[in-house]
Amino acid sequence: MISVEQHLDRVLAAVGPAAPRRTPLAGAHGCVLAEDVRAVVPVPPFDNSAMDGFAVRAADVRAATTGTPVRLAVVADLPAGSGERPEVRPGTAVRIMTGAPVPPGADAVVPVEDTDVPPGPHPLPATVEVRRAVPPGTHVRRAGDDVARGAVVLRAGTPLRARDLSTAASAGHGELLVHPPVRVGVLSTGSELVAPGTPLAHGQIPDSNAVLVAGMVHESGGVPVLLGSVDDDPDALRGLLAARLGEVDAVVTTGGVSAGAYDVVKEVLAPLGDVAFDKVAMQPGKPQGFGTLRDGGRPVPLFALPGNPVSVFVSFQVFVHPALTRMRALVAGGARPTVAAVAAQGWRCPAGRRQYIPVVVETSDAPDGSSGTVRVRPAAAGGSGSHLVASLALADALAVVGDDVEEVHEGDAVRVMMVP
Amino acid sequence: MISVEQHLDRVLAAVGPAAPRRTPLAGAHGCVLAEDVRAVVPVPPFDNSAMDGFAVRAADVRAATTGTPVRLAVVADLPAGSGERPEVRPGTAVRIMTGAPVPPGADAVVPVEDTDVPPGPHPLPATVEVRRAVPPGTHVRRAGDDVARGAVVLRAGTPLRARDLSTAASAGHGELLVHPPVRVGVLSTGSELVAPGTPLAHGQIPDSNAVLVAGMVHESGGVPVLLGSVDDDPDALRGLLAARLGEVDAVVTTGGVSAGAYDVVKEVLAPLGDVAFDKVAMQPGKPQGFGTLRDGGRPVPLFALPGNPVSVFVSFQVFVHPALTRMRALVAGGARPTVAAVAAQGWRCPAGRRQYIPVVVETSDAPDGSSGTVRVRPAAAGGSGSHLVASLALADALAVVGDDVEEVHEGDAVRVMMVP
Numbered sequence: 033m034i035s036v037e038q039h040l041d042r043v044l045a046a047v048g049p050a051a052p053r054r055t056p057l058a059g060a061h062g063c064v065l066a067e068d069v070r071a072v073v074p075v076p077p078f079d080n081s082a083m084d085g086f087a088v089r090a091a092d093v094r095a096a097t098t099g100t101p102v103r104l105a106v107v108a109d110l111p112a113g114s115g116e117r118p119e120v121r122p123g124t125a126v127r128i129m130t131g132a133p134v135p136p137g138a139d140a141v142v143p144v145e146d147t148d149v150p151p152g153p154h155p156l157p158a159t160v161e162v163r164r165a166v167p168p169g170t171h172v173r174r175a176g177d178d179v180a181r182g183a184v185v186l187r188a189g190t191p192l193r194a195r196d197l198s199t200a201a202s203a204g205h206g207e208l209l210v211h212p213p214v215r216v217g218v219l220s221t222g223s224e225l226v227a228p229g230t231p232l233a234h235g236q237i238p239d240s241n242a243v244l245v246a247g248m249v250h251e252s253g254g255v256p257v258l259l260g261s262v263d264d265d266p267d268a269l270r271g272l273l274a275a276r277l278g279e280v281d282a283v284v285t286t287g288g289v290s291a292g293a294y295d296v297v298k299e300v301l302a303p304l305g306d307v308a309f310d311k312v313a314m315q316p317g318k319p320q321g322f323g324t325l326r327d328g329g330r331p332v333p334l335f336a337l338p339g340n341p342v343s344v345f346v347s348f349q350v351f352v353h354p355a356l357t358r359m360r361a362l363v364a365g366g367a368r369p370t371v372a373a374v375a376a377q378g379w380r381c382p383a384g385r386r387q388y389i390p391v392v393v394e395t396s397d398a399p400d401g402s403s404g405t406v407r408v409r410p411a412a413a414g415g416s417g418s419h420l421v422a423s424l425a426l427a428d429a430l431a432v433v434g435d436d437v438e439e440v441h442e443g444d445a446v447r448v449m450m451v452p
Numbered sequence: 453m454i455s456v457e458q459h460l461d462r463v464l465a466a467v468g469p470a471a472p473r474r475t476p477l478a479g480a481h482g483c484v485l486a487e488d489v490r491a492v493v494p495v496p497p498f499d500n501s502a503m504d505g506f507a508v509r510a511a512d513v514r515a516a517t518t519g520t521p522v523r524l525a526v527v528a529d530l531p532a533g534s535g536e537r538p539e540v541r542p543g544t545a546v547r548i549m550t551g552a553p554v555p556p557g558a559d560a561v562v563p564v565e566d567t568d569v570p571p572g573p574h575p576l577p578a579t580v581e582v583r584r585a586v587p588p589g590t591h592v593r594r595a596g597d598d599v600a601r602g603a604v605v606l607r608a609g610t611p612l613r614a615r616d617l618s619t620a621a622s623a624g625h626g627e628l629l630v631h632p633p634v635r636v637g638v639l640s641t642g643s644e645l646v647a648p649g650t651p652l653a654h655g656q657i658p659d660s661n662a663v664l665v666a667g668m669v670h671e672s673g674g675v676p677v678l679l680g681s682v683d684d685d686p687d688a689l690r691g692l693l694a695a696r697l698g699e700v701d702a703v704v705t706t707g708g709v710s711a712g713a714y715d716v717v718k719e720v721l722a723p724l725g726d727v728a729f730d731k732v733a734m735q736p737g738k739p740q741g742f743g744t745l746r747d748g749g750r751p752v753p754l755f756a757l758p759g760n761p762v763s764v765f766v767s768f769q770v771f772v773h774p775a776l777t778r779m780r781a782l783v784a785g786g787a788r789p790t791v792a793a794v795a796a797q798g799w800r801c802p803a804g805r806r807q808y809i810p811v812v813v814e815t816s817d818a819p820d821g822s823s824g825t826v827r828v829r830p831a832a833a834g835g836s837g838s839h840l841v842a843s844l845a846l847a848d849a850l851a852v853v854g855d856d857v858e859e860v861h862e863g864d865a866v867r868v869m870m871v872p
Contacts (some may be wrong), residue, residue: 057648057649057663058663058666058678061666061667061670073652073658075841075842076657077652077656077657078654078655084710084711084712084713084715109713111643111684111712111713111714112642112643112644112655112684112712112714113642113643113644113645113655113656113683113684114643114655115653115654115655115656116655117654127713129712129713129714130710130712130759131642131644131657131759132644132655133654133655144711145711151711151712152711152712152713152715152718152719153713153714153715153719154713156713178832178840178841178842179841179842183842185842185845186845193667193671193872194663194664194665194666194667194668194670194671194872195664195667195668195765195844195845195847196844196845197660197663197664197667198660198661198663198664198667198761198764198765198841198844198845199660199841199842199844199845200648201648201649201658201659201660201663201664202657202658202660202761202841203841204649204652204658205648205649206647206648206649206650206658207649222532222533222551223531223532223533223534224532224533224551224552225533227626228477228620228621228625228626229477229621229624229625229626229627230626232493232497232624233535234498234535234537234553235498235532235533235534235535235536235552235553236497236533236535237496237497237551237622238493238621238622238624238626239621240617240618240619240621240622241618243477243478243614243617243618243621244614244615244617244618244621245614246478246481246614247481247613247614247615247617247618248614248615250481250614251613251614258478263533264531264532264533290504290550291504291563291564291565291571291572292504292531292532292549292550292571292572293504293529293531293547293549293572293573293574293576294531294532294549294573295504295572295573298572299572299573339550339551341618341622344618345615345618412598420598421495421598421599421618421619421622421623422495422598422599422603422605422619424615424616424618424619425605425606425615425616425618425619427615452613452614
């Protein structure tokens with residue numbers, strides 16, 4: 033029997049960040065940046081207008097007021113996107129839209145609201161009456177004011193949010209060097225499994241693990257690749273892995289790792305050498321397999337989880353989630369966080385194994401209104417069996433109880449792992 | 453000028469939960485359940501073995517110990533998935549795998565470890581030596597022990613996590629009635645826009661808004677549908693909307709809603725009657741359009757946001773996010789949460805408009821180790837301009853400052869909106 037930490041250490045030693053790849057912005061959301069990103073264009077790229085109005089020479093309208101307006105000849109029109117550079121000479125103005133480049137000669141913009149021209153879509157007027165003075169620079173955004181060319185706008189290690197991608201686009205980038213999404217093959221084993229919703233013959237159960245693992249992969253920031261389900265048939269498993277290993281960066285199997293006469297995962301993978309099957313001192317999740325397959329020269333980590341749903345859930349959160357976090361190159365990544373809690377009722381624990389038990393959280397607010405003690409009770413009234421799928425839906429978290437504890441009593445302090 | 457609340461109220465009054473649809477489990481992750489889900493099969497569906505071992509009559513092995521083992525004839529083999537029902541008569545046993553149905557006559561399972569048979573894949577032995585007594589019921593999971601047929605396993609209103617889908621599968625469901633994912637059309641307008649990464653001619657800028665809005669839709673639990681970018685050409689905008697409105701449940705446009713001569717969104721949509729353009733008392737985000745288009749009889753809400761990146765970000769978080777939350781049928785949904793904070797430095801605010809300013813959060817831990825005061829300062833050194841894309845990447849949150857405040861001083865209390 034090995035400890036949870038021994039198994040996790042072995043897993044984490046065998047996985048590393050996915051090799052960086054240039055990825056279009058639209059595909060980089062959620063990925064971790066692999067290099068600092070500098071602005072390859074200044075932002076904004078040229079002096080431009082902050083308002084819809086008229087580009088003028090400030091000196092021309094220095095004396096303008098509502099009572100003593102200044103009339104200028106409108107010599108050109110500059111919608112946004114225009115590449116024209118009409119010159120603004122003394123006594124003239126150019127109609128200009130927000131974002132359009134400020135034309136040569138002009139040094140300020142008069143908003144349309146401070147003129148005799150109505151806002152909105154109208155033909156270009158021959159003249160404009162300016163009713164307010166504008167000091168030089170008014171409503172002009174200078175090239176590079178927001179970001180100078182060459183400035184770092186995003187740091188390596190950042191998991192990219194929508195707004196980071198927006199900043200990268202403005203700074204001139206159409207793609208970024210990121211650690212690409214981790215594709216995780218999801219493979220259920222067991223001759224008893226049928227697709228969810230299928231009528232059950234005697235001895236059959238629905239394959240609830242594929243949808244569970246696929247969903248957890250998604251919740252951990254990976255991309256699930258459904259490889260399907262195989263009977264307890266070594267050739268079928270071997271064939272499926274050979275055919276589809278090239279599509280994925282990691283594989284999670286469920287079932288077939290225990291002491292049975294038909295435990296195909298163990299039977300097929302154990303002889304491949306680099307996959308080890310162990311008993312881990314935890315409940316649920318005692319039988320665990322982990323190792324590295326080879327797709328040509330490319331290493332593909334494989335997690336062989338037990339088959340019971342609660343075992344799958346716990347094993348994934350404790351071992352697969354931290355591995356995916358590392359493969360995604362998240363620097364803050366690792367184990368799911370735990371918080372301090374108090375047992376609202378007692379329950380039994382297995383001697384010599386760390387218990388991960390689905391619990392319901394009852395938070396009692398402190399008298400001052402701040403959040404108070406977190407109290408937890410087992411989600412399943414009946415116990416902590418690894419097959420108790422109802423407890424999965426009911427639970428808010430997993431209580432983690434040390435291997436030296438045989439019984440948790442009401443009022444005892446326990447740690448609680450926050451899980452999606 | 454209308455208030456933020458007036459605009460948000462109008463938006464929320466016009467949107468409702470997406471019509472429920474039966475959806476395969478694999479596509480229901482993140483969707484909200486539209487009805488209570490009951491078990492249509494008991495869980496487990498039949499009495500089954502919790503161990504790999506031998507199904508026996510407990511009375512036969514009552515006296516078994518390592519020193520005085522009991523030998524039984526092995527009359528059949530029951531791998532998981534077997535539909536066979538071999539009878540266990542006195543003096544006999546059936547080899548059984550975890551999850552296989554307990555055969556008639558047997559009332560307990562002896563783990564393989566408590567026999568003379570080695571674990572793992574071996575031919576069926578003719579006899580087995582049992583070395584430990586097992587009381588009736590040992591290692592037998594009874595049909596319905598976890599969930600009785602007809603019991604509610606999931607409640608309407610639940611946003612479905614991986615483990616909820618697993619529970620639904622085990623309870624006999626292949627699809628669920630859920631509020632389906634909200635598909636949001638993303639449409640940038642502006643003749644100045646070119647695809648991110650494209651070399652810029654004079655007057656052009658990258659379209660950073662499409663990737664920003666698409667990413668925010670994703671972060672708010674929707675599905676972005678990229679409708680592309682159109683020039684400031686009313687016919688192009690009209691044509692694109694007519695061609696693609698059927699693909700989406702809502703539309704977010706950026707740009708073209710202000711006072712310019714080429715503001716096409718306003719020009720095209722305002723005459724359609726049900727789309728209103730207003731000035732909202734906020735900075736950034738003052739010009740806002742919202743209304744409902746019709747795809748045949750189907751209402752499609754349309755958000756016409758301003759074009760500057762910070763305006764787009766703030767408008768989305770303040771108006772579009774709560775609307776998507778309602779369309780997803782999340783009962784706890786609504787506005788992004790805010791927390792109390794203190795200004796680490798002062799900044800200017802616009803009179804008469806509520807300010808949403810990107811800020812960096814500095815959390816100083818209290819002496820007792822608990823998390824202390826949240827301190828914030830503007831992310832952009834230069835100010836709060838709506839075009840300051842660099843501040844989007846730098847910011848941790850948005851400070852929200854009342855319209856009666858003209859200056860925030862160091863040490864002032866401010867509210868901070870948590871945003872992705």
